[in-house]
Amino acid sequence: MTVNFQHVLRPVCCHGCLAVLNTIQQNGLTEEYLRSKEQVESSLI
Numbered sequence: 039m040t041v042n043f044q045h046v047l048r049p050v051c052c053h054g055c056l057a058v059l060n061t062i063q064q065n066g067l068t069e070e071y072l073r074s075k076e077q078v079e080s081s082l083i
């Protein structure tokens with residue numbers, strides 16, 4: 039299962055993660071999301 043996020047296909051573990059990423063993009067929260075992910079330094083979405 040993958041989601042088109044920032045024009046890149048990324049793997050997601052479940053429909054929940056897919057929905058979250060879609061919601062983030064639709065609400066223009068992509069930058070905030072990526073910023074928080076940088077702090078975690080996780081390869082997981």
Ligand SMILES: [Zn+2]
Binds near residue numbers: 050051
């Ligand atoms: Zn998931």
